[in-house]
């Protein structure tokens with residue numbers, strides 16, 4: 001039987017080395033940034049499309065940059081821990097990075113494209129679907145995530 005690429009990827013093992021504890025903390029930071037990133041994006045879109053000026057508040061414009069930078073940095077740090085690298089030896093991490101690029105791109109169209117409300121709203125929904133796809137890739141460790149036929 002093929003062993004998991006790294007013991008961190010096999011569930012249910014107890015922490016037995018200092019490195020494991022560090023890994024767990026970084027993963028907690030990563031998942032916290034995931035939740036914050038989604039909440040900020042969802043909230044800003046909601047406020048923007050319902051005409052609330054709150055979406056334009058200073059801290060609401062700066063926070064996403066900090067959170068998304070931490071999200072990427074913590075993800076890359078976790079990747080180094082498990083010796084899996086996007087575009088090198090890990091299909092699911094490559095999928096996550098490409099997904100992240102798509103999420104940021106659709107997110108920019110959603111929140112900054114002023115010419116058409118319809119395009120902006122559609123991009124907002126697509127960005128959240130892409131986000132859900134990235135989470136499914138993270139959980140399944142498969143590049144297809146919830147798009148894989150056997151998931152349904």
Ligand code: HEM
Nearest residue numbers: 008034072075076078079086093096097100134135138139
């Ligand atoms: C919007 C972008 C991202 C989202 C939504 C996301 C989501 C998640 C989630 C939910 C987990 C926990 C999975 C679990 O406990 O089973 C996770 C773990 C992880 N993520 Fe991300 N992630 C993102 C970006 C990235 C990036 C860019 C990288 C690195 C290139 C990365 C690398 C990892 C690694 C290595 C783990 C740990 C896997 C494990 O130990 O189980 N993530 N991510």
